[in-house]
Amino acid sequence: MTTPGAISPEDLESVITRGVSEIISQEEFVRLLKSGKKLRLKMGFDPSRPDIHLGHVVGLRKLRQLQELGHQVILIVGDWTAQIGDPSGQSATRTMLSHAQVLENAESYLRQFFKVVDQTRAQVIYQSEWFGDFGLAKVLELTGKFTVAQFLQRADFAQRFADQKPIAITELLYPLLQAYDSVAIESDVEFGGTDQMFNLLVGRELQGMMGQTPQQCFMMPILVGTDGVQKMSKSLDNYVAVDESPVDMYGKLMSVPDDQIISYFEYLTDVPMAELAALRHDLQNNSLNPMEPKKRLAWDVTNQFHDREAADAAQAHFERVVQGRGLPTDISEVSLGDLRSQGIVVGNEVRVDDLMLAAGLAPSKAQVKRLLSQGAVERIIQGGEPQPVTGGEAGYLLQPGDLLKVGKRRFVRLTAP
RNA sequence: GGAGGGGUGGGUGAGUGGUUAAAGCCACCAGACUGUAAAUCUGGCGUCCGGAAGGGCUUCGCAGGUUCGAAUCCUGCCCCCUCCA
Numbered sequence: 001m002t003t004p005g006a007i008s009p010e011d012l013e014s015v016i017t018r019g020v021s022e023i024i025s026q027e028e029f030v031r032l033l034k035s036g037k038k039l040r041l042k043m044g045f046d047p048s049r050p051d052i053h054l055g056h057v058v059g060l061r062k063l064r065q066l067q068e069l070g071h072q073v074i075l076i077v078g079d080w081t082a083q084i085g086d087p088s089g090q091s092a093t094r095t096m097l098s099h100a101q102v103l104e105n106a107e108s109y110l111r112q113f114f115k116v117v118d119q120t121r122a123q124v125i126y127q128s129e130w131f132g133d134f135g136l137a138k139v140l141e142l143t144g145k146f147t148v149a150q151f152l153q154r155a156d157f158a159q160r161f162a163d164q165k166p167i168a169i170t171e172l173l174y175p176l177l178q179a180y181d182s183v184a185i186e187s188d189v190e191f192g193g194t195d196q197m198f199n200l201l202v203g204r205e206l207q208g209m210m211g212q213t214p215q216q217c218f219m220m221p222i223l224v225g226t227d228g229v230q231k232m233s234k235s236l237d238n239y240v241a242v243d244e245s246p247v248d249m250y251g252k253l254m255s256v257p258d259d260q261i262i263s264y265f266e267y268l269t270d271v272p273m274a275e276l277a278a279l280r281h282d283l284q285n286n287s288l289n290p291m292e293p294k295k296r297l298a299w300d301v302t303n304q305f306h307d308r309e310a311a312d313a314a315q316a317h318f319e320r321v322v323q324g325r326g327l328p329t330d331i332s333e334v335s336l337g338d339l340r341s342q343g344i345v346v347g348n349e350v351r352v353d354d355l356m357l358a359a360g361l362a363p364s365k366a367q368v369k370r371l372l373s374q375g376a377v378e379r380i381i382q383g384g385e386p387q388p389v390t391g392g393e394a395g396y397l398l399q400p401g402d403l404l405k406v407g408k409r410r411f412v413r414l415t416a417p
Numbered sequence: 418g419g420a421g422g423g424g425u426g427g428g429u430g431a432g433u434g435g436u437u438a439a440a441g442c443c444a445c446c447a448g449a450c451u452g453u454a455a456a457u458c459u460g461g462c463g464u465c466c467g468g469a470a471g472g473g474c475u476u477c478g479c480a481g482g483u484u485c486g487a488a489u490c491c492u493g494c495c496c497c498c499u500c501c502a
Contacts, residue, residue, distance in 0.1 A: 166498060227444085228455080237444075255454040291453040323452050366464060367446080374447045374461070407447065409454075
């Protein structure tokens, strides 16, 4: 294990530039890194959102990198702030979570968190440890340190105020609680996305007010989602979850727009920057088909969250099913017996449209018809060639071995009872 | 305490009595193209019956009402928000 303080110029360069949006202040941060102190790296987690996607991974990788340099990660479970709901971004009111729910979410979150962060060099603390019996006197003391005008500086508050949109008082409290966390754990550096800048700075300020050394604020860039436009987020459904199956993870990464390839490489892999520069160059003058580096990216990330075999398999699947329009190796199956119990089997045969519905390939009969009329459905009888099935001939499929293909990559095999 | 704005399909957001299963945009699905689940183009996008033509049913916060006919008008209720004090 590395001793804190000993850091090569290359590592230092990487720490402060790669996958970094801004560091406040960078000079102080560098000084801290070189000081030999084992730094306390703070990261907060809102238990109302237990899912981690690649957008979060950018920061987690940074934490991991610093762990490798000998520093300590402290993950704070925001069981109190979750009840408020961080107004950053959206203003939707959150429902309060039960304690049991918080624990459940935290457990799920941690499982994903430690796929990137080293558990042996991390500590998990619940906010309730200090907020559990935080008296009104202390609340008043805390709120007394800041003014409304200061908080209205924050971009989204200012915007909402100008738009005459609601701002709950508890929302103003959110940055304060988060800031107090920094005091409670004596954080040296806090991590967050660029949208967290205000909150991180309040922490920095509060620590100073309370006689501590102000933390450094480390902000990560926002990763663009698979739509290539908006930030990756679950609610926009443009995310790649850390929990994703290898095939889906690989496939979703292949659906990232070509012009995001380089930044995905930069934020999510260890491919050297020099190599990325060359890649970018080749892409710009069209001497490289974007598909190639994208495959490499998809493989690399899939490998990180699964393993080499899974990544290879995912790639093979992609090449066979998507590029080669072939059949996947494992196809979900529906048995004639199950269908029979649904009363849609005649003799030993099932109608294509009934099967589509029963196998969940379409949510409604109307959708089934649309797919049929759009030429999206093919049947493959006993290893033969795919035959298009059109609206009129919602015909019959024999039992074992027959396959149904819907769209480019959804398959079902009909099996005997 | 007073004044006012608003609740529409997954998301935005039009629509103030029929031509509105409800514009546009986004998302999504499919097809073409590209041997990328990129980009682009085309089409689709409540649901049920029907081979189709077509026809039912359900939908615009909730519950009633007016009308031949209501997302649109009336009454009551619920919810959200803003401003003034």
